[in-house]
Amino acid sequence: MTVARPRPCSIANSLAVIGERWSLLALREVFFGVRRFDRIAANTGASRDILTTRLKKLVENGVLAKELYQAHPPRYEYTLTEAGLALHPVLLALKEWGDHYVTEGEAPTVFRHDCGAVLHPRTVCDACSRPVPPDSARAVRIGGVPQRSAADSPGAPSPTDT
Amino acid sequence: MTVARPRPCSIANSLAVIGERWSLLALREVFFGVRRFDRIAANTGASRDILTTRLKKLVENGVLAKELYQAHPPRYEYTLTEAGLALHPVLLALKEWGDHYVTEGEAPTVFRHDCGAVLHPRTVCDACSRPVPPDSARAVRIGGVPQRSAADSPGAPSPTDT
DNA sequence: ACCAGTGGGTTGGAAAAAAAGACCCATGAG
DNA sequence: CTCATGGGTCTTTTTTTCCAACCCACTGGT
Numbered sequence: 001m002t003v004a005r006p007r008p009c010s011i012a013n014s015l016a017v018i019g020e021r022w023s024l025l026a027l028r029e030v031f032f033g034v035r036r037f038d039r040i041a042a043n044t045g046a047s048r049d050i051l052t053t054r055l056k057k058l059v060e061n062g063v064l065a066k067e068l069y070q071a072h073p074p075r076y077e078y079t080l081t082e083a084g085l086a087l088h089p090v091l092l093a094l095k096e097w098g099d100h101y102v103t104e105g106e107a108p109t110v111f112r113h114d115c116g117a118v119l120h121p122r123t124v125c126d127a128c129s130r131p132v133p134p135d136s137a138r139a140v141r142i143g144g145v146p147q148r149s150a151a152d153s154p155g156a157p158s159p160t161d162t
Numbered sequence: 163m164t165v166a167r168p169r170p171c172s173i174a175n176s177l178a179v180i181g182e183r184w185s186l187l188a189l190r191e192v193f194f195g196v197r198r199f200d201r202i203a204a205n206t207g208a209s210r211d212i213l214t215t216r217l218k219k220l221v222e223n224g225v226l227a228k229e230l231y232q233a234h235p236p237r238y239e240y241t242l243t244e245a246g247l248a249l250h251p252v253l254l255a256l257k258e259w260g261d262h263y264v265t266e267g268e269a270p271t272v273f274r275h276d277c278g279a280v281l282h283p284r285t286v287c288d289a290c291s292r293p294v295p296p297d298s299a300r301a302v303r304i305g306g307v308p309q310r311s312a313a314d315s316p317g318a319p320s321p322t323d324t
Numbered sequence: 325a326c327c328a329g330t331g332g333g334t335t336g337g338a339a340a341a342a343a344a345g346a347c348c349c350a351t352g353a354g
Numbered sequence: 355c356t357c358a359t360g361g362g363t364c365t366t367t368t369t370t371t372c373c374a375a376c377c378c379a380c381t382g383g384t
Contacts, residue, residue, distance in 0.1 A: 006207030008270040010260030011190050011253060017264055019183065021342080028173050031296065032304055037361050043305075045168030047343050052362065062263070073350045075360060080296075083263040088296045089255040089285040091173060097252055098172030101224070101245040102179055108170040108306045111299035117289030119299050123251040124286055127279030134193060134242075134250045137273035137281050142194055143205075144270045183371080199332050209372055214333065235379040237331060 007143035017061045018087065022046040023054050027084065028091055030064065035077040063087070092121040169305035179223045180249065184208040185216050189246065190253055192226065197239040225249070254283040 006012065018024055025044040034040055041051050055078060058064040063084045066076045080087075099107040111119040123132050130136075139147040168174065180186055187206040196202055203213050217240060220226040225246045228238040261269040273281040285294050292298075301309040 007205045009187075009190065010257045010265045010269055010271065012187055012206075012260075013264040014256045014260035015183075015186060019181075019186070021177075021181065024177060024181070025168075025171075025174055028171065032301070038359080041361095043169045044174075047345090048362070049344095049364085050342060070351095070360095073360075083259075085296055086259055086263060088294070089283070090252065090259055092285060092294065093251040093255045094176045095172045097245075097248055098174075098176035101248060102175040103172045107172055109172065109304050110302040112302050113287040113289065113292075113294060114298040114300075115287055115290035115292060117287065118302070119294065120288040121251075121285045121294055122288040122291075123254055123283045124291075125275040125277055125279065126282040126284040127275065128277035129284075129286075129291070130275075130277060132250070132254065132275060132281065132283055134247055136276040138276075139194070140272040140274050140280070142271050200330075203332095209374095210333070211335085211373090212371065232331095232380095235331070235381095 009143055014090075017063065018058070018090075020054060020057075022050055023058060024091070024094070026051065026054055026058070026078075027063070027080075027087060030078055030080055030084070031088070031091060035079060037076075037078075040078070058084075089121070089123075092119075093123070096121055171305055176252075179225065180220070180252075182216060182219075184212055185220060186253065186256070188213065188216055188220070188240075189225070189242075189249060192240055192242055192246070193250065193253060197241060199238075199240075202240070220246075251283070251285075254281075255285070258283055 018027065022044055025046065026040050029035075029040045029043050034043055037048075037051070037055070040046075040055075041048050044051070046054070055064065055066075059066050059078075061083075062081055064078045065081050067079055069075055069077050095107075095109065113119040124130060125132050125136075141147060180189065184206055187208065188202050191197075191202045191205050194205075196205055199210075199213070199217070202208075202217075203210050206213070208216070217226065217228075221228050221240075223245075224243055226240045227243050227246075229241055231237055231239050257269075257271065275281040286292060287294050287298075303309060
Protein backbone atom coordinates (compact mmCIF):
# COMPACT_ATOMS: atom_id res chain seq x y z
CA MET A 1 0.00 0.00 0.00
CA THR A 2 1.48 3.31 -1.05
CA VAL A 3 1.36 6.04 1.50
CA ALA A 4 -0.10 9.17 -0.04
CA ARG A 5 2.84 11.50 -0.24
CA PRO A 6 2.57 14.67 -2.20
CA ARG A 7 3.52 14.48 -5.81
CA PRO A 8 7.09 15.43 -6.68
CA CYS A 9 6.67 18.47 -8.85
CA SER A 10 8.60 21.46 -10.07
CA ILE A 11 5.62 23.71 -9.56
CA ALA A 12 5.61 22.79 -5.89
CA ASN A 13 9.36 23.29 -5.78
CA SER A 14 9.05 26.70 -7.36
CA LEU A 15 6.38 27.69 -4.90
CA ALA A 16 8.59 26.60 -2.03
CA VAL A 17 11.03 29.30 -3.13
CA ILE A 18 8.80 32.11 -4.38
CA GLY A 19 5.32 31.05 -3.34
CA GLU A 20 5.06 32.77 -0.01
CA ARG A 21 3.09 35.90 0.41
CA TRP A 22 5.01 39.01 -0.70
CA SER A 23 7.86 37.17 -2.38
CA LEU A 24 6.53 37.64 -5.88
CA LEU A 25 5.48 41.19 -5.18
CA ALA A 26 8.96 42.01 -3.94
CA LEU A 27 10.35 40.49 -7.13
CA ARG A 28 7.92 42.52 -9.17
CA GLU A 29 9.36 45.66 -7.63
CA VAL A 30 12.90 44.64 -8.45
CA PHE A 31 11.81 44.00 -12.03
CA PHE A 32 10.37 47.51 -12.02
CA GLY A 33 13.75 48.83 -10.97
CA VAL A 34 12.91 49.38 -7.30
CA ARG A 35 15.82 47.86 -5.46
CA ARG A 36 15.81 49.25 -1.95
CA PHE A 37 14.19 47.93 1.15
CA ASP A 38 12.11 50.95 2.06
CA ARG A 39 10.64 51.40 -1.39
CA ILE A 40 9.91 47.74 -1.79
CA ALA A 41 8.17 47.74 1.56
CA ALA A 42 6.13 50.80 0.65
CA ASN A 43 5.17 49.67 -2.84
CA THR A 44 4.16 46.16 -1.87
CA GLY A 45 2.57 46.89 1.48
CA ALA A 46 4.50 44.10 3.15
CA SER A 47 5.44 44.67 6.77
CA ARG A 48 9.12 45.24 7.26
CA ASP A 49 9.94 42.19 9.26
CA ILE A 50 8.25 39.86 6.81
CA LEU A 51 9.93 41.58 3.92
CA THR A 52 13.28 41.12 5.63
CA THR A 53 12.82 37.38 5.91
CA ARG A 54 11.44 37.08 2.36
CA LEU A 55 14.32 38.98 0.84
CA LYS A 56 16.77 36.94 2.86
CA LYS A 57 15.19 33.75 1.58
CA LEU A 58 15.24 34.94 -2.01
CA VAL A 59 18.91 35.80 -1.67
CA GLU A 60 19.67 32.43 -0.09
CA ASN A 61 17.93 30.70 -2.95
CA GLY A 62 19.85 32.61 -5.55
CA VAL A 63 16.93 34.58 -6.94
CA LEU A 64 18.13 37.95 -5.72
CA ALA A 65 21.59 39.24 -4.93
CA LYS A 66 22.42 41.84 -2.33
CA GLU A 67 24.79 44.51 -3.55
CA LEU A 68 26.51 46.97 -1.29
CA TYR A 69 26.07 50.45 -2.68
CA GLN A 70 27.43 52.33 0.29
CA ALA A 71 29.69 51.19 3.09
CA HIS A 72 29.63 52.40 6.67
CA PRO A 73 26.08 52.45 7.27
CA PRO A 74 26.12 49.41 5.05
CA ARG A 75 23.33 49.73 2.55
CA TYR A 76 22.29 47.23 -0.02
CA GLU A 77 20.40 47.04 -3.24
CA TYR A 78 18.62 43.93 -4.30
CA THR A 79 19.22 42.87 -7.86
CA LEU A 80 18.03 39.97 -9.97
CA THR A 81 20.31 37.04 -10.56
CA GLU A 82 19.98 34.91 -13.65
CA ALA A 83 17.42 32.78 -11.84
CA GLY A 84 15.57 35.92 -10.86
CA LEU A 85 15.48 37.23 -14.40
CA ALA A 86 14.18 33.85 -15.50
CA LEU A 87 11.05 34.52 -13.48
CA HIS A 88 9.99 37.15 -15.97
CA PRO A 89 7.62 34.80 -17.81
CA VAL A 90 5.95 33.88 -14.54
CA LEU A 91 5.27 37.49 -13.65
CA LEU A 92 4.10 38.30 -17.17
CA ALA A 93 1.74 35.36 -17.14
CA LEU A 94 0.33 36.39 -13.77
CA LYS A 95 -0.09 39.98 -14.89
CA GLU A 96 -1.83 38.96 -18.08
CA TRP A 97 -4.17 36.64 -16.25
CA GLY A 98 -4.93 39.25 -13.63
CA ASP A 99 -5.59 41.91 -16.25
CA HIS A 100 -7.98 39.58 -17.95
CA TYR A 101 -9.81 37.84 -15.16
CA VAL A 102 -9.36 39.76 -11.94
CA THR A 103 -8.59 43.43 -12.31
CA GLU A 104 -11.61 45.53 -13.06
CA GLY A 105 -11.24 48.26 -15.61
CA GLU A 106 -7.97 49.22 -17.24
CA ALA A 107 -4.80 47.31 -16.59
CA PRO A 108 -2.85 49.34 -14.03
CA THR A 109 0.44 48.40 -15.64
CA VAL A 110 1.17 48.40 -19.35
CA PHE A 111 4.33 47.57 -21.22
CA ARG A 112 5.30 48.23 -24.76
CA HIS A 113 7.36 45.60 -26.50
CA ASP A 114 10.42 46.47 -28.56
CA CYS A 115 8.36 45.82 -31.64
CA GLY A 116 6.18 48.79 -30.82
CA ALA A 117 3.03 46.97 -29.82
CA VAL A 118 1.52 46.96 -26.36
CA LEU A 119 2.86 43.80 -24.81
CA HIS A 120 0.62 40.80 -24.50
CA PRO A 121 2.60 37.71 -23.72
CA ARG A 122 1.73 34.44 -25.37
CA THR A 123 3.14 31.05 -24.49
CA VAL A 124 4.41 28.92 -27.34
CA CYS A 125 6.25 25.65 -27.77
CA ASP A 126 9.94 26.35 -28.00
CA ALA A 127 10.38 23.72 -30.69
CA CYS A 128 7.60 24.57 -33.12
CA SER A 129 6.66 28.07 -31.99
CA ARG A 130 3.01 27.20 -31.96
CA PRO A 131 0.61 27.92 -29.08
CA VAL A 132 0.23 25.52 -26.18
CA PRO A 133 -3.40 25.18 -25.24
CA PRO A 134 -3.97 22.87 -22.27
CA ASP A 135 -4.96 19.93 -24.44
CA SER A 136 -2.00 20.20 -26.78
CA ALA A 137 0.33 18.89 -24.12
CA ARG A 138 0.38 15.14 -23.57
CA ALA A 139 1.85 13.84 -20.36
CA VAL A 140 4.94 11.73 -20.81
CA ARG A 141 5.45 11.53 -17.11
CA ILE A 142 3.67 13.15 -14.17
CA GLY A 143 5.20 13.41 -10.75
CA GLY A 144 7.82 10.88 -11.69
CA VAL A 145 5.22 8.37 -12.87
CA PRO A 146 5.31 7.42 -16.56
CA GLN A 147 1.96 7.89 -18.27
CA ARG A 148 0.48 5.38 -20.63
CA SER A 149 0.56 7.08 -24.00
CA ALA A 150 -2.43 5.08 -25.24
CA ALA A 151 -5.79 6.64 -26.04
CA ASP A 152 -7.00 7.82 -22.71
CA SER A 153 -10.52 8.89 -23.15
CA PRO A 154 -10.76 12.66 -23.39
CA GLY A 155 -11.65 14.30 -20.13
CA ALA A 156 -9.83 11.70 -18.09
CA PRO A 157 -6.22 12.02 -19.20
CA SER A 158 -4.63 9.57 -16.79
CA PRO A 159 -5.52 10.76 -13.31
CA THR A 160 -2.22 9.65 -11.77
CA ASP A 161 -3.46 8.53 -8.42
CA THR A 162 -0.25 7.99 -6.50
CA MET B 163 2.34 63.98 1.54
CA THR B 164 1.31 60.79 -0.20
CA VAL B 165 0.48 57.93 2.05
CA ALA B 166 2.32 54.82 0.93
CA ARG B 167 -0.38 52.57 -0.30
CA PRO B 168 0.53 49.41 -2.15
CA ARG B 169 0.75 49.70 -5.88
CA PRO B 170 -2.38 48.77 -7.85
CA CYS B 171 -1.28 45.78 -9.82
CA SER B 172 -2.73 42.83 -11.66
CA ILE B 173 -0.04 40.56 -10.29
CA ALA B 174 -1.16 41.40 -6.78
CA ASN B 175 -4.77 40.92 -7.85
CA SER B 176 -3.96 37.54 -9.32
CA LEU B 177 -2.19 36.49 -6.18
CA ALA B 178 -5.18 37.54 -4.12
CA VAL B 179 -7.14 34.86 -5.97
CA ILE B 180 -4.64 32.08 -6.53
CA GLY B 181 -1.65 33.09 -4.44
CA GLU B 182 -2.40 31.31 -1.23
CA ARG B 183 -0.66 28.16 -0.31
CA TRP B 184 -2.15 25.08 -2.00
CA SER B 185 -4.34 26.97 -4.44
CA LEU B 186 -2.01 26.55 -7.38
CA LEU B 187 -1.21 22.98 -6.47
CA ALA B 188 -4.90 22.16 -6.37
CA LEU B 189 -5.25 23.74 -9.80
CA ARG B 190 -2.29 21.74 -11.03
CA GLU B 191 -4.15 18.58 -10.06
CA VAL B 192 -7.25 19.63 -11.92
CA PHE B 193 -5.12 20.32 -14.98
CA PHE B 194 -3.75 16.81 -14.58
CA GLY B 195 -7.29 15.47 -14.64
CA VAL B 196 -7.62 14.88 -10.91
CA ARG B 197 -10.95 16.36 -10.04
CA ARG B 198 -12.03 14.93 -6.71
CA PHE B 199 -11.44 16.19 -3.25
CA ASP B 200 -9.77 13.15 -1.79
CA ARG B 201 -7.30 12.74 -4.61
CA ILE B 202 -6.47 16.40 -4.72
CA ALA B 203 -5.84 16.35 -1.00
CA ALA B 204 -3.62 13.30 -1.28
CA ASN B 205 -1.64 14.48 -4.29
CA THR B 206 -0.98 17.96 -3.00
CA GLY B 207 -0.49 17.16 0.67
CA ALA B 208 -2.84 19.94 1.72
CA SER B 209 -4.87 19.33 4.82
CA ARG B 210 -8.54 18.77 4.16
CA ASP B 211 -9.88 21.83 5.90
CA ILE B 212 -7.52 24.17 4.08
CA LEU B 213 -8.25 22.48 0.81
CA THR B 214 -11.96 22.94 1.42
CA THR B 215 -11.59 26.67 1.89
CA ARG B 216 -9.19 27.01 -1.05
CA LEU B 217 -11.48 25.16 -3.42
CA LYS B 218 -14.41 27.17 -2.22
CA LYS B 219 -12.53 30.38 -2.89
CA LEU B 220 -11.48 29.24 -6.34
CA VAL B 221 -15.07 28.40 -7.15
CA GLU B 222 -16.28 31.74 -5.83
CA ASN B 223 -13.76 33.52 -7.98
CA GLY B 224 -14.77 31.64 -11.08
CA VAL B 225 -11.57 29.69 -11.53
CA LEU B 226 -13.07 26.30 -10.81
CA ALA B 227 -16.60 25.01 -11.17
CA LYS B 228 -18.19 22.39 -8.99
CA GLU B 229 -20.08 19.76 -10.92
CA LEU B 230 -22.41 17.30 -9.33
CA TYR B 231 -21.57 13.82 -10.54
CA GLN B 232 -23.78 11.94 -8.14
CA ALA B 233 -26.79 13.08 -6.17
CA HIS B 234 -27.85 11.89 -2.75
CA PRO B 235 -24.66 11.80 -1.10
CA PRO B 236 -24.01 14.83 -3.21
CA ARG B 237 -20.60 14.49 -4.74
CA TYR B 238 -18.80 16.98 -6.85
CA GLU B 239 -16.01 17.19 -9.33
CA TYR B 240 -13.97 20.32 -9.72
CA THR B 241 -13.43 21.43 -13.28
CA LEU B 242 -11.67 24.36 -14.85
CA THR B 243 -13.64 27.31 -16.07
CA GLU B 244 -12.39 29.49 -18.87
CA ALA B 245 -10.51 31.58 -16.30
CA GLY B 246 -9.05 28.41 -14.85
CA LEU B 247 -7.86 27.18 -18.23
CA ALA B 248 -6.29 30.55 -18.80
CA LEU B 249 -3.94 29.84 -15.92
CA HIS B 250 -2.16 27.24 -18.01
CA PRO B 251 0.66 29.62 -18.97
CA VAL B 252 1.23 30.48 -15.32
CA LEU B 253 1.60 26.85 -14.35
CA LEU B 254 3.80 26.11 -17.34
CA ALA B 255 6.04 29.04 -16.51
CA LEU B 256 6.34 27.95 -12.89
CA LYS B 257 7.08 24.38 -13.91
CA GLU B 258 9.72 25.46 -16.37
CA TRP B 259 11.39 27.73 -13.86
CA GLY B 260 11.30 25.07 -11.17
CA ASP B 261 12.74 22.45 -13.52
CA HIS B 262 15.54 24.80 -14.34
CA TYR B 263 16.40 26.50 -11.10
CA VAL B 264 14.98 24.51 -8.21
CA THR B 265 14.36 20.83 -8.89
CA GLU B 266 17.48 18.74 -8.69
CA GLY B 267 17.94 16.07 -11.30
CA GLU B 268 15.33 15.14 -13.87
CA ALA B 269 12.12 17.05 -14.20
CA PRO B 270 9.46 14.99 -12.41
CA THR B 271 6.83 15.96 -14.94
CA VAL B 272 7.30 16.04 -18.69
CA PHE B 273 4.87 16.91 -21.44
CA ARG B 274 5.05 16.30 -25.11
CA HIS B 275 3.62 18.97 -27.36
CA ASP B 276 1.35 18.15 -30.26
CA CYS B 277 4.27 18.87 -32.55
CA GLY B 278 6.10 15.87 -31.16
CA ALA B 279 8.78 17.66 -29.19
CA VAL B 280 9.13 17.61 -25.44
CA LEU B 281 7.37 20.73 -24.31
CA HIS B 282 9.39 23.73 -23.27
CA PRO B 283 7.25 26.82 -23.08
CA ARG B 284 8.56 30.11 -24.32
CA THR B 285 6.97 33.49 -23.86
CA VAL B 286 6.64 35.68 -26.92
CA CYS B 287 5.01 38.95 -27.83
CA ASP B 288 1.57 38.28 -29.21
CA ALA B 289 1.98 40.95 -31.85
CA CYS B 290 5.39 40.14 -33.32
CA SER B 291 5.95 36.62 -32.02
CA ARG B 292 9.40 37.46 -30.83
CA PRO B 293 10.77 36.69 -27.37
CA VAL B 294 10.23 39.02 -24.46
CA PRO B 295 13.40 39.33 -22.41
CA PRO B 296 13.01 41.59 -19.38
CA ASP B 297 14.63 44.57 -21.08
CA SER B 298 12.53 44.36 -24.24
CA ALA B 299 9.47 45.59 -22.39
CA ARG B 300 9.24 49.32 -21.83
CA ALA B 301 6.87 50.60 -19.22
CA VAL B 302 4.05 52.73 -20.56
CA ARG B 303 2.42 52.87 -17.18
CA ILE B 304 3.21 51.19 -13.87
CA GLY B 305 0.70 50.86 -11.09
CA GLY B 306 -1.51 53.41 -12.74
CA VAL B 307 1.32 55.94 -13.01
CA PRO B 308 2.39 56.97 -16.52
CA GLN B 309 6.10 56.47 -17.12
CA ARG B 310 8.32 58.92 -18.89
CA SER B 311 9.08 57.23 -22.18
CA ALA B 312 12.62 58.65 -22.31
CA ALA B 313 15.68 56.45 -22.45
CA ASP B 314 15.72 54.78 -19.09
CA SER B 315 18.63 52.47 -19.08
CA PRO B 316 17.60 48.86 -18.60
CA GLY B 317 17.88 47.92 -15.00
CA ALA B 318 16.65 51.31 -13.87
CA PRO B 319 13.39 51.68 -15.76
CA SER B 320 11.81 54.50 -13.82
CA PRO B 321 11.62 53.45 -10.18
CA THR B 322 8.06 54.58 -9.68
CA ASP B 323 8.27 55.70 -6.11
CA THR B 324 4.64 56.26 -5.23
C1' DA C 325 -28.25 -7.45 8.98
C1' DC C 326 -23.54 -6.19 9.73
C1' DC C 327 -19.21 -4.33 8.56
C1' DA C 328 -15.63 -1.99 6.06
C1' DG C 329 -14.60 1.39 2.73
C1' DT C 330 -15.22 5.76 0.04
C1' DG C 331 -16.13 10.59 -0.62
C1' DG C 332 -16.56 15.06 1.13
C1' DG C 333 -16.49 17.39 4.31
C1' DT C 334 -16.58 19.84 9.68
C1' DT C 335 -14.62 20.65 14.29
C1' DG C 336 -11.31 21.79 17.91
C1' DG C 337 -6.96 22.66 19.77
C1' DA C 338 -1.91 23.48 19.12
C1' DA C 339 1.60 25.60 16.43
C1' DA C 340 3.33 28.72 13.07
C1' DA C 341 3.17 32.90 10.44
C1' DA C 342 1.83 37.60 9.59
C1' DA C 343 0.48 42.40 10.84
C1' DA C 344 1.22 46.68 13.28
C1' DG C 345 3.87 49.67 15.29
C1' DA C 346 7.55 51.13 18.21
C1' DC C 347 12.44 51.17 18.61
C1' DC C 348 17.52 51.32 17.19
C1' DC C 349 21.68 52.86 14.92
C1' DA C 350 24.70 55.45 11.61
C1' DT C 351 25.18 59.09 8.68
C1' DG C 352 24.20 63.39 6.18
C1' DA C 353 21.66 67.92 5.56
C1' DG C 354 20.24 72.27 7.43
C1' DC D 355 21.45 70.29 17.63
C1' DT D 356 17.74 68.38 15.24
C1' DC D 357 15.56 66.08 11.64
C1' DA D 358 15.36 62.89 7.92
C1' DT D 359 16.83 58.58 5.53
C1' DG D 360 17.78 53.75 5.10
C1' DG D 361 17.62 49.25 6.79
C1' DG D 362 16.52 46.69 10.02
C1' DT D 363 14.89 44.37 14.78
C1' DC D 364 11.60 43.53 18.76
C1' DT D 365 7.16 42.82 20.91
C1' DT D 366 2.53 42.01 20.99
C1' DT D 367 -1.71 40.74 18.89
C1' DT D 368 -4.30 38.67 15.29
C1' DT D 369 -4.65 35.23 11.51
C1' DT D 370 -3.60 31.10 9.33
C1' DT D 371 -2.29 26.58 9.08
C1' DC D 372 -1.68 22.07 10.55
C1' DC D 373 -3.23 17.79 12.43
C1' DA D 374 -6.12 14.38 13.90
C1' DA D 375 -10.46 13.00 14.89
C1' DC D 376 -15.21 12.90 13.91
C1' DC D 377 -19.56 12.79 11.05
C1' DC D 378 -22.76 11.47 7.55
C1' DA D 379 -24.63 9.03 3.49
C1' DC D 380 -24.11 5.84 0.88
C1' DT D 381 -22.06 1.16 -1.65
C1' DG D 382 -20.42 -3.46 -1.91
C1' DG D 383 -19.26 -7.78 0.30
C1' DT D 384 -20.69 -11.78 3.34
